[in-house]
Amino acid sequence: MSDETQNKGTEVTEPETTVEALDTVERSDSVAAKVAEHVLAKVEPTVGVSKPDTIMVVDDVVRRFGGMTAVDVGHLEVQRGVITALIGPNGAGKTTFFNLLTGFDKPNQGSWSFEGRSLHGMSATKVARNGMVRTFQLTKALSRLTVLQNMLLAAMDNPGENLFGSLVRPLWAGTEKRNTEKALEILARFKLDTKKDDYAGSLSGGQRKLLEMARALMTDPTMIMLDEPMAGVNPALVQSLLHHIQALRDDGMTVLFVEHDMHAVRHISDWVVVMAEGKIVAEGPPKSVMQDQAVIDAYLGAHHDTDLGDDSLLDPAVLARLEAEEDKR
Amino acid sequence: MELSRILTQALAELIAPTTAAIALAAIGLNLHFGFTGLLNMGQAGFMLLGAYGFGIATMSGAPFWLALVVALASGALFALILGIPTLQLRGDYLAIVTISAAEIIRMLGRATVFQEWTGGAAGLTGSSFKATFQELSILPAAPERGAFGPLEYVFTGSDSWWTRLFAWAAVLVAVLFVWLLTRSPWGRVLKGIREDEDAVRALGKNVFSYKMQALVLGGMLGSLGGVLYVLPRSVAPDSMGRSLTFFVWTVLLLGGAATLWGPVLGSMLFFAVYMLLRAGMREGLEGVVSSTMVEQIGGMLVGVTLMLLVIFRPQGILGNKKELAFDVR
Numbered sequence: 001m002s003d004e005t006q007n008k009g010t011e012v013t014e015p016e017t018t019v020e021a022l023d024t025v026e027r028s029d030s031v032a033a034k035v036a037e038h039v040l041a042k043v044e045p046t047v048g049v050s051k052p053d054t055i056m057v058v059d060d061v062v063r064r065f066g067g068m069t070a071v072d073v074g075h076l077e078v079q080r081g082v083i084t085a086l087i088g089p090n091g092a093g094k095t096t097f098f099n100l101l102t103g104f105d106k107p108n109q110g111s112w113s114f115e116g117r118s119l120h121g122m123s124a125t126k127v128a129r130n131g132m133v134r135t136f137q138l139t140k141a142l143s144r145l146t147v148l149q150n151m152l153l154a155a156m157d158n159p160g161e162n163l164f165g166s167l168v169r170p171l172w173a174g175t176e177k178r179n180t181e182k183a184l185e186i187l188a189r190f191k192l193d194t195k196k197d198d199y200a201g202s203l204s205g206g207q208r209k210l211l212e213m214a215r216a217l218m219t220d221p222t223m224i225m226l227d228e229p230m231a232g233v234n235p236a237l238v239q240s241l242l243h244h245i246q247a248l249r250d251d252g253m254t255v256l257f258v259e260h261d262m263h264a265v266r267h268i269s270d271w272v273v274v275m276a277e278g279k280i281v282a283e284g285p286p287k288s289v290m291q292d293q294a295v296i297d298a299y300l301g302a303h304h305d306t307d308l309g310d311d312s313l314l315d316p317a318v319l320a321r322l323e324a325e326e327d328k329r
Numbered sequence: 330m331e332l333s334r335i336l337t338q339a340l341a342e343l344i345a346p347t348t349a350a351i352a353l354a355a356i357g358l359n360l361h362f363g364f365t366g367l368l369n370m371g372q373a374g375f376m377l378l379g380a381y382g383f384g385i386a387t388m389s390g391a392p393f394w395l396a397l398v399v400a401l402a403s404g405a406l407f408a409l410i411l412g413i414p415t416l417q418l419r420g421d422y423l424a425i426v427t428i429s430a431a432e433i434i435r436m437l438g439r440a441t442v443f444q445e446w447t448g449g450a451a452g453l454t455g456s457s458f459k460a461t462f463q464e465l466s467i468l469p470a471a472p473e474r475g476a477f478g479p480l481e482y483v484f485t486g487s488d489s490w491w492t493r494l495f496a497w498a499a500v501l502v503a504v505l506f507v508w509l510l511t512r513s514p515w516g517r518v519l520k521g522i523r524e525d526e527d528a529v530r531a532l533g534k535n536v537f538s539y540k541m542q543a544l545v546l547g548g549m550l551g552s553l554g555g556v557l558y559v560l561p562r563s564v565a566p567d568s569m570g571r572s573l574t575f576f577v578w579t580v581l582l583l584g585g586a587a588t589l590w591g592p593v594l595g596s597m598l599f600f601a602v603y604m605l606l607r608a609g610m611r612e613g614l615e616g617v618v619s620s621t622m623v624e625q626i627g628g629m630l631v632g633v634t635l636m637l638l639v640i641f642r643p644q645g646i647l648g649n650k651k652e653l654a655f656d657v658r
Contacts, residue, residue, distance in 0.1 A: 102531070104527070104530075104531075123530075124527075124530045124531060125530055125533055125534060125535050125536065126533075128530070128531055128532055128533030129533040133531065133532070133533070134531050135531075136527070136528070136531070140525045140527060140528035140531075141528075142520070142521050142524035142525055142528060142529075143524055144520070144523075144524055145517070145520055145521060145524060149517055149520075150521075152514070152517065153514075153517050153518060153521045153529070153532065153534075154532045156533060158514045160513045160514035160515060161513075161514045161515050161517075161518055161534070162515065163510075163515055163542050163546075165515075166509070166510055166513030166514060166515035166516065167509045167510065167513070169513070172513065172514055176514065215532070216531075216532075218532075219532060219533060
């Protein structure tokens, strides 16, 4: 993260509500942010549009739970090096879609690839090893491990993690030392370095979110998937979290994050994908996508401006028109 | 006079080979439950299988060390068979499968079908498999007996100094082995899995493989415990059933799960106090309760102790209170 953004995080006065906190978050004016904006400005904001430099391509992924179709995504491309927000009302299938992409759930059909490699049928472990690392909506800090141990656990390719290698300390002492230095550096960035010897279980909810993000960074991911990073985090930390998410992009990573609050994604995302009832209903830059009729319908209901007390609703002709509209959607 | 005899009996339990055998089984269970969070409810099954493996191999003419390898291998094989179907599932399934598989081993052992090898319900008599072990003795052949404080045993034989020396040496080697493993990055992955296996999976670790390694190693330690358990007596399938599993659990929880010396301290304390109670009841309540009732009351007290431990001191004697200060979930 650049010094500039870090200062911004500390200078602002303590906000009282999350909305207030979000409004004070400014879009990073880093080169990466400008490039992302510039490139995506040329992409037409329609569902399933193709993008100039895709890192992930999803085709016809369907997940059914019994008779209910939770996810039915036709075509989606994710641009490399930008922050893509996946939003939608509660129950839209965002987290399920996330679980499918990261190998934590298996779809009924469909295919998707990451950096040109198919991820279909790949285990969550292998997905992570390929450089696509996720966090969880309900944070999974490893409670009875210290903050530093949480970080060291995430480092890849430690010879001491092999059963036989673990018995011979000289084999892994060097790796462990290098990993510790890296971990402390990342922890310092997330202002968790003073907590390094505390049990992760003793951290606050927001600190756990930060730890989870820091831990994901230990794996050197190319793409980082954040599931509701702002959920249950106090307003002061929301700002710092949003700065960190932007810093990930500025460091060259691709970020895909799930959020149900439209407000939260407005300032920091470069591209927004909107899901409703399992389908992608709109995508585009954050400013224009919020104006999209399909998005407003998804969030507020298609007939939110219809007065239910209106006598004209009793007229069969009007009802038929509304029904026809409903069918068209 | 009576009091000193009771105290001597309790003291003898502290260093008894059975105490060492149970400590070893508890060290294995500690690897399962304490470090990896695996609920193995059939440690007695691993012990019985180890005892059969050792006994049958010796009776077929195998030298001592080969018979020991056979015992360890049968424990490892049992762990593999149990682990392959259950370790992909939620933790409770392993508990269900291990408790029933241990019973299956016991039932097969006492079945008349295999009587030729297992000796059926009567089991294998001590004299049929102990010779190779006793030939290994490094203790002097004459004089035959030796006293250490108030304790006096033969040097070489079933209930001998040699059995004690060997059993406790094995415990020390096991403690060293577990210390090397659990201080390493490999041990850290196990602890991570104990806390939240999905989080560890999301960081690119092969959770199934680690759980399997822990199950196999802990099972092999259980089998070794089984061999030590039968060296001063005979292989009797009915003495190695569910109650033995719960003795091992009590020992582990008393000493402290996830600690290095917990199983050893737990075993020594458990058997000394257990003996103190039973001998005390036999002397003090003579005429009030019969000797069979003393055994039954003793068993009841073990159950009550296990319950009280889990409720009031789940971290055991050596466990870290700080780890329980926060909600683990």
